[in-house]
Amino acid sequence: MQKKNSFYLAIKDLALVNPVLFRALSIHKTHKNAGIKIKRKSYLEGIYSDKSKNMVIKKSTQCGISEYLIIRAFYRAESGKNLLYILPTFDLRRQFVRERVDKTVMFTEYYRKVLNEVSSMSESVALKQFNSGTIAFVGSNTPNAFISYPADDIIVDELDNCNQENLIMAEERQSASTDKSSIKVGNPTVSRFGIDYEYEKSDKKKWFVKCEHCGEWINPDFFRNVVVEMEKNVWVVRDRKYNGNNTLRAICSCGKQLNRFGDGEWVAEKKSDISGYHISKMFSTQVTLQEIFNRFKDGLVNDSVMERVYNGDLGYAFTSKGAKIDTEMLDDCIDNNYLMPDKSTNPTIAGIDVGKVNNICIGELTADGKIKMVYIGAIPAENPMDIIEIFKRYNVKFFIVDAMPETRYSKKLIAYMGNRGLMNYYGSDKEDLGKPNEKKAVSNSRTQTLDLVKEYILMKNIIFPVNAKNIKDFYFQIMSSTRIYNEKRNCYDWVESGEDHYLHALGYLIMAKRYLSVM
Ligand SMILES: [Zn+2]
DSSP, X not given: OOOOOHHHHHHHHHHHHOHHXXXXXXXXXXXXXXXXXXXXXXXXXXXXXXOOSEEEEEEOSSSSHHXXXXXXXXXXXXXXXXXXXXXSSHHHHHHHIIIIIHHHHHHOHHHHHHXXXXXXXXXXXXXXXXXXXXXXXXETTOGGGTTXXXXXXXXXXXXXXXXXXXXXXXXXXXXXXXXXXXXXXXXXXXXXXXXXXHHHHSOXXXXXXXXXXXXXXXXXXXXXXXXXXXXXXXXXXXXXXOOSSSXXXXXXXXSSBOOTTSSEEEEESSOOSEEEEEEOHHHHSOOXXXXXXXXXXXXXXXXXXXXXXXXXXXXOOOOOOOEEOOHHHHHTTBOTTOOXXXXXXXXXXXXXXXXXXXXXXXXXXXXXXXXXXXXXXXXXXXXXXXHHHHHHHTTEEEEEEEOSSOHHHHHHHHHHTXXXXXXXXXXXXXXXXXXXXXTSEEEEEHHHHHHHHHHHHHTTOEEBOTTGGGSTTHHHHHHSEEEEEETTTTEEEEEESSOOHHHHHHHHHXXXXXHHHHO
């Protein structure tokens, strides 16, 4: 005799009404062999229930959307559709299929039953066939992977990091389909680019929760419910009971605590046939407000940190209007009672920018972790021994030198110093404190390196001598660069308007300090 089970009936109905949500709740296992929980009236329930043909999700990191894409993709394939699933690069695609897709199939009995192994025509495409439909996983940087594949659905993950020109080719693959659908997902980077641009074209749904105290519907917003800007760069915490040690709370406009994980609903801002969502860590994860707040405070003096708060935590695009280092900031680092010595007995570190002349910055680490400059100067780049002579005089124990444009020069310097130095190549924006290779070479992000110079100056973590302003080219070269957005590479660059050797020399000096602490 069958026992009537209301949950079972509800689930069975759900299979017909909302097959994607049904799968999430009853069939699907993640790559970690876990089930998924989707709360009633949560932001994810709203997204799982969406049947729009075109969706855009502008999101913070780690908010459960990859899992949604996998479940939806498997369901559509099983219904006989052909899907093109695009990730930024071939390598990311390979990792995604191996770590997420294959393991999900391995742990989910149902998927194992409906999956037919097929071999792919080329290495750049990973094919998965479920019943009669197929998913082709491709990297946006291997356009030949799209060319012969007719698609019904296109799923683009990490849109901003994809090759934008190749994505246009991908959309052309849908021309023969009678049941087209597309989902674009990503962490925004800058305004009006990638996912931010797509979201603007959508109905722009925002998540609202009801305040348990005043009944108002609130879109949890870090810049309204956690901190507010009273005047330029002066931020005040909304939570009046917060003292730095207790729990930081989100505050409603009524002044009472806002339950940011309370029941809510998606509300569209305008009409569009593209269904758009914005997801922020304000309601999507269990990350505490304190964690976001700490990063935000660090971001007030460091643009690359602030960029990550906007993009990764809050799901917002970030655009700063050309940040610079100015005279006032540099003046603030001057100790009016300090003159640099002729030599040093305390151990010091150095940064050298190599060019026609070599710009050298040498500093001593103070007890409170600051860098006190003991030597700032430029010498012709003829004989490396000229630098060694200065290093000896100032008791330099460790240094970082520019690897370009003269690697031989930098190599000699490192050899003469008994390997107590590293040469740096500027690498991708993701590289920070990369491990030295056997040639004593390291790779670090140029933008982050120069962002740190600005941070050290803003935090007064560098001490300049009273005559700093009069050192030839010193102020001028530090101030000659502006941090601006590079549209082509979709990232921020420090762009020089004149020579900027001392800016880099200071960057290498700070890098030397940071390497000392990890080596
Ligand atoms: Zn309220």
